[in-house]
Amino acid sequence: MSLTRTARTRRLTAALAVTAALALGATACGGTTKDDAAKEGGTAAAGKADPNAETKKDLTVAFLPKQVNNPYFTTADNGGKKAVESLGSTYKEVGTSSGTDTAGQVSYVNTLTQQQADAIAVSAQDPGALCTALKQAMKNGVSVVTYDSDTKADCRQVFVSQASAEDLGRTQVQEMAKQIGGKGEIAILSAAQTATNQNTWIDFMKDELKKPEYKDIKLVKTAYGDDDAQKSFQQTQGLLQEHPKLAGIISPTTVGIKAAAQYLAGSKYKGKVKLTGLGTPNDMRAYVKNGTVEAFELWDPAKLGALAAHTAVALESGQITGQEGEKFKAGDLGEFTVGKDGVVSLGKPTVFSKSNIDDFDF
Amino acid sequence: MTVTATPVREEAVPEPAAGRRLIDKVFKARELAVAAVLLVMLGATQLSNTEFLSEQGIKDLLLNATILVLVATGQAVVVITRNVDLSVGSVLGISAFAAGTYLQDGGSSLIAILLAVALGALFGALNGALVSLGKVPALVVTLGTLYIVRGIDSIWVGSQQITADDLPNGFVDFGHDGIWVVPYLALLALAVLAAVGYYLRSYRSGREMYALGSSPEAATLAGVPVRKRIMTAYVLCGALAGLAGALYLARFGNVDSATGSGYELTVVSAVVVGGVAFTGGSGSVYGAALGALLLTSINSVLPAIGVSSVWVTAINGILLLLAIAVDRILALRVAAVLRKQAAQLRSARHA
Numbered sequence: 188m189s190l191t192r193t194a195r196t197r198r199l200t201a202a203l204a205v206t207a208a209l210a211l212g213a214t215a216c217g218g219t220t221k222d223d224a225a226k227e228g229g230t231a232a233a234g235k236a237d238p239n240a241e242t243k244k245d246l247t248v249a250f251l252p253k254q255v256n257n258p259y260f261t262t263a264d265n266g267g268k269k270a271v272e273s274l275g276s277t278y279k280e281v282g283t284s285s286g287t288d289t290a291g292q293v294s295y296v297n298t299l300t301q302q303q304a305d306a307i308a309v310s311a312q313d314p315g316a317l318c319t320a321l322k323q324a325m326k327n328g329v330s331v332v333t334y335d336s337d338t339k340a341d342c343r344q345v346f347v348s349q350a351s352a353e354d355l356g357r358t359q360v361q362e363m364a365k366q367i368g369g370k371g372e373i374a375i376l377s378a379a380q381t382a383t384n385q386n387t388w389i390d391f392m393k394d395e396l397k398k399p400e401y402k403d404i405k406l407v408k409t410a411y412g413d414d415d416a417q418k419s420f421q422q423t424q425g426l427l428q429e430h431p432k433l434a435g436i437i438s439p440t441t442v443g444i445k446a447a448a449q450y451l452a453g454s455k456y457k458g459k460v461k462l463t464g465l466g467t468p469n470d471m472r473a474y475v476k477n478g479t480v481e482a483f484e485l486w487d488p489a490k491l492g493a494l495a496a497h498t499a500v501a502l503e504s505g506q507i508t509g510q511e512g513e514k515f516k517a518g519d520l521g522e523f524t525v526g527k528d529g530v531v532s533l534g535k536p537t538v539f540s541k542s543n544i545d546d547f548d549f
Numbered sequence: 550m551t552v553t554a555t556p557v558r559e560e561a562v563p564e565p566a567a568g569r570r571l572i573d574k575v576f577k578a579r580e581l582a583v584a585a586v587l588l589v590m591l592g593a594t595q596l597s598n599t600e601f602l603s604e605q606g607i608k609d610l611l612l613n614a615t616i617l618v619l620v621a622t623g624q625a626v627v628v629i630t631r632n633v634d635l636s637v638g639s640v641l642g643i644s645a646f647a648a649g650t651y652l653q654d655g656g657s658s659l660i661a662i663l664l665a666v667a668l669g670a671l672f673g674a675l676n677g678a679l680v681s682l683g684k685v686p687a688l689v690v691t692l693g694t695l696y697i698v699r700g701i702d703s704i705w706v707g708s709q710q711i712t713a714d715d716l717p718n719g720f721v722d723f724g725h726d727g728i729w730v731v732p733y734l735a736l737l738a739l740a741v742l743a744a745v746g747y748y749l750r751s752y753r754s755g756r757e758m759y760a761l762g763s764s765p766e767a768a769t770l771a772g773v774p775v776r777k778r779i780m781t782a783y784v785l786c787g788a789l790a791g792l793a794g795a796l797y798l799a800r801f802g803n804v805d806s807a808t809g810s811g812y813e814l815t816v817v818s819a820v821v822v823g824g825v826a827f828t829g830g831s832g833s834v835y836g837a838a839l840g841a842l843l844l845t846s847i848n849s850v851l852p853a854i855g856v857s858s859v860w861v862t863a864i865n866g867i868l869l870l871l872a873i874a875v876d877r878i879l880a881l882r883v884a885a886v887l888r889k890q891a892a893q894l895r896s897a898r899h900a
Contacts, residue, residue, distance in 0.1 A: 249597045261708035284703055380859060389888050411858055416801045417613070418848065418858065425852020428600040449713060449802045453725025455605050470803065473713035473721075 188424025233238060236513050240505040244275035246305040248499050253293055253310040253336060254286035259441065259467065259488055260310065260483055262549035263335065266489030267308060270496035277303075277497075296320040299329070306330040306499035308347075308492075311338045314383075318342040323475060330502035336384070336494035340528045344502055344509035345375070347495045348532045351385065355439070356391025358484060359464060360401070362538065363435050366461040366481050370403030374426045374463075376447055378414040378440040388439045390522040407433070412443045419446035421496045438464035444483060448474035468539050468547040475544050482540035486533055488549060494520055494533055579824040579875065583839040589848060594850045601853045604730050610842075610849055611735040612725065612800065616641075616793045617841040618738045618813070621819040623789030625837035627782045628820055629749070631762040631829025632680055633685035634783060634882050637790040639698035639813030644794030645804045646702065649711030653684045657775075660718040662795040669791020670784050672698060677783030681776040701809065706806035713802030732798050738838075741789065746834045758782060764827025773777075794841030818865055819844050822872045843868070 194307070248271045249354075252530065253258035264280050271278035283291035289312045294411050297320050298370050299307055306323060311333055321331050321342045334347040349355075363373060377385045389409060396406055407430050412419030419442060427433055438444035451457050451474075458478050466483045474480040497517035503522040507513040509529040516522050539547065591610075595602045620637050627634045644665035651661045672694065679690045713721055727733050749755040757778055761768040769775055798804055823840025825832030847864055851857070 256703060256706070256708045258708045258710050258805065380857070408855070410852060413858070416803060420801070421609075421845075421848045422852050422858060424606075424613075424849060425855075428598055428603075428606060428853045429855050432602055445712075445803055446801065449800075452713075453721075454609075463605060469710075469714070470712050473716075473802070476714075 204549075205338060226519075234510040236510065237505050237506075240514045242274060242500060242506070243504045246276040246500060246503055247303075247304045247309065248276055248278055248496060248503075249299050249304040250278070250280045250282075250495075251292065251299070251307060252280070252310040253292075253312050255280065255282040255284055257286065258469070258534045258549070259333075263310075263488035263492035263495075266487075266492030267496040268492075269489075271500070272492035273518065274496070274500050276305075276500060279423070283312075284470060285293050287312060293317060293320045298322055300324040300327050303327075306331060306332065306503045308332045308334055308495040308499050309338075309343075310335040311352065313370055314338050318459070329501055332495055332499045332502065334491060337530075343523060343529070345498050345507070345529045345531055347491065347498050348530050349491050350489075350534060350536045351393050351532050352387040354534075355465070355484075356388040357395040358536060358538075359388070359437050359439060360392050360395040360481060362484065363437050363461065364404060364465045366463060367404070367434040369400070372405050372407045372430055372432050373435045374407055374430065374433055375409040376419060376422055376436055376438040376440075376443045377409060377411050378443060380411045382440075385439055392402045392437065392439075411445065412440075414440055414442040416442065416446045420450050423447045423450045427454075427460065433460055435461035435463070438462065440464070441470060445470040445474075448479050452477060452479040455508075465536075466539075467549055468544050469549060471539070473545055475539070475541055482538055484536040484538045486536050490520060491533055493518070494523070494531065498531055551592040552643045559584070579879070580836040580839060582875070583823055583836065583843055587839065587843045590843075590850055591846065594853055598853050601850075602755040606853075607730045608727065608732055610846055611730070612732050613849060614842045614845040615732070615795055616800065617815065617819055617845055618795070618838045619741060619789050619793040620816045620835040621823070621841040622738075622742050623786030624816050624820050625823070625825045625832065625834045626745065626758065627687075627786045628751065628817075628825050628827060629762045629829060629832060630758050630779055630782045631765065632779060632782065633689065633691060633784045633817065633827075634673075634676060634790075635813045635817075636672065636676060636694040636698055637786065637816055638809040639702060640669050640787055640790040640809075641797060641812060642804070642809035643672075643698055643702040643705075644791035644797045646687045646706050646711065646794075646807055647717065648795045649798050649804050652712060652717060652720060652796070655717040658717060658723065661720070665791040665795035665798075667791070669794065670788040671791050673782065673784040673790075674788020675789065676792045677780035680783065695813065701715040703806045708806075710803065710805035711798065716798070716802060720799055721802055724796070724802070727751075734800065737796070741792070742838050743836060745785070749834060754778065754781070759830050764830070767867065789864050815844065816841075818869050822868050824872065824876070826876055840872075885890040 250264045250267050252264055254260060267277040281295050292314060293313050296307065296309065296317060300323060307329055314337065317338050321338060325331050332345050332347060335349060336537040337346040374390055377389060393406065396404060407498045408426060410422040412422045412425055423436065424444065426436065436447055438447050442463040444462065447462055448471060451460060453460060462480050463483050465485050467485060471480060471483055494517050497520065501507050501515040506515050507525060509525060511525055511527055513523055513525045525531055591602065600606060605628060620641065624634060645667050648661040648665040651664055652658065676691055676694055679685060680687045723733055725732065747759065757768065757773045760771065760773055761775060761778055765775065799809065819841040820837045821827060822843060823832065823836035823838065825837050844865060848861055851861060
């Protein structure tokens with residue numbers, strides 16, 4: 188799933204991917220150099236940003252999600268599609284059917300470069316493995332935006348972040364504190380022990396818990412369900428057995444939270460042990476309605492996709508180059524500013540509860 | 550392991566009954582060993598965490614094992630005939646989605662389960678036909694169907710998913726309710742296990758599966774309808790994977806196009822840990838079920854005593870190697886005993 192990354196597989200595939208990147212990258216280069224002149228458009232390589240530059244039309248914007256057929260990315264990419272088409276450009280989506288096929292992602296980047304796509308919005312399976320291919324793409328005049336999962340900062344122009352890690356971490360603790368009345372034992376159910384984004388959020392959660400208003404809340408354990416339904420089930424069981432006084436569980440992963448919710452719903456802990464975290468409304472609807480879960484949060488992936496699309500077009504039009512402080516308009520979403528390291532942040536997450544969950548469908 | 554069919558003689562004087570008892574004991578011992586490991590592990594966990602075997606705890610242990618027990622039962626039958634079915638994970642996934650789609654459109658729970666079983670049996674028949682008629686190694690054939698079925702699943706399911714919200718309440722409740730500590734799902738699995746176990750032990754066609762696994766050539770010469778038996782094994786295995794798919798849906802309330810991927814390895818591990826030899830012809834479905842219970846229980850034990858789940862895969866691997874080692878040692882022992890007796894017999898004749 189989008190929220191995590193299995194590092195075990197990553198390390199293995201990374202080695203393969205780098206080799207593939209080198210091999211394929213070389214071929215891609217040979218195939219496209221002669222067309223470079225034709226594609227001198229406004230890209231990062233072109234120099235200074237002109238915020239008033241006209242928005243270009245008839246561009247081809249390709250979305251390369253971490254995994255196709257993943258409901259989360261389908262929603263995000265459909266948001267991107269709508270935005271691309273509203274700007275008068277052409278949208279396309281390509282990608283691997285496995286979320287850990289880094290070599291596959293590399294070859295898609297190379298293919299897109301060869302096909303002379305104008306901009307690529309990619310959700311990277313690995314922060315390093317795509318670098319060679321993406322740099323090659325940028326050199327050939329393709330604008331590169333990452334969304335949901337970033338690469339290293341020098342391998343893309345802008346990263347469209349779903350919400351800042353800090354906001355996500357802190358708001359989940361705030362939500363949990365509200366639900367358990369500010370005191371009691373809590374635990375975290377994460378994905379893989381090595382998932383970078385999970386760990387960043389958890390660090391912010393721990394930091395938030397240091398504040399004096401949470402002095403009665405004690406984080407007793409962080410468990411790892413590896414984003415596997417059965418494992419997350421058993422980890423939830425283990426948490427409740429090991430800590431019978433547990434008041435609440437925070438699960439910052441969509442797979443973890445729905446597994447935990449399904450377990451709680453069918454156990455004696457239903458309604459007694461609170462559960463919050465990051466989940467999608469469709470996954471969680473049944474549990475919110477039957478009283479297992481009060482409220483949880485997530486960003487709106489459709490908006491994330493739309494913002495990635497607007498960012499890609501803004502880059503290709505030369506309105507921004509990815510430098511800190513540049514501003515651009517993203518249609519209905521409003522105005523955004525490029526932050527440090529070329530990061531554009533979507534904003535605070537949305538909280539879903541009984542009152543608003545039916546307004547969302549993803 | 551082909552020892553089941555060979556009578557063992559204690560002395561030069563033939564004593565088949567006593568010999569069979571010895572062999573029986575050896576085989577029982579293997580299942581007993583798995584059961585003993587399981588009990589010791591659960592007992593020790595209970596000592597360090599008294600919540601572990603609470604009412605909810607026992608219920609969870611049984612529920613966790615149910616799905617794996619069902620698939621392992623089917624797999625054991627196939628392995629006994631000296632074949633293997635690697636497509637079970639994919640079949641489980643696609644059956645679960647089929648049942649989910651049917652329920653989503655307002656269908657009845659019972660028909661949804663039957664639908665999943667039928668779909669599973671259909672894929673089982675496909676595997677069976679390819680293996681028995683095509684005379685292609687089962688490993689390769691079912692590796693092929695693993696990918697084919699997963700491919701069909703991906704095209705059909707796409708990015709859709711079935712969530713708990715799409716399912717009737719009765720069906721979801723069936724996934725976790727039960728009689729006192731025994732969930733309905735576990736009762737269902739137990740019934741299936743007993744039926745398959747009885748069939749293998751007491752029916753002629755059941756015994757023929759062992760014969761087939763011990764020595765396919767000998768079985769053919771003895772007039773065992775090889776194709777038919779292999780077909781039966783695969784259809785049964787597919788149907789149980791389908792049933793497990795429907796139960797997965799009830800238990801987890803969530804199915805997408807990745808459901809069940811990689812499950813075949815867990816299933817094969819459970820079967821081997823439970824003492825069903827990969828060379829065919831030996832072991833029992835009860836052993837496979839115990840193996841399944843052992844593997845899923847480890848996953849519950851470690852979190853309950855606060856050990857990181859990172860250890861789970863390593864422990865599973867060690868158990869697997871232990872099971873194979875025990876199997877090998879037993880095979881060598883039995884072979885040595887047989888050789889000695891044959892020598893005694895020969896010298897008795899020459900004397």
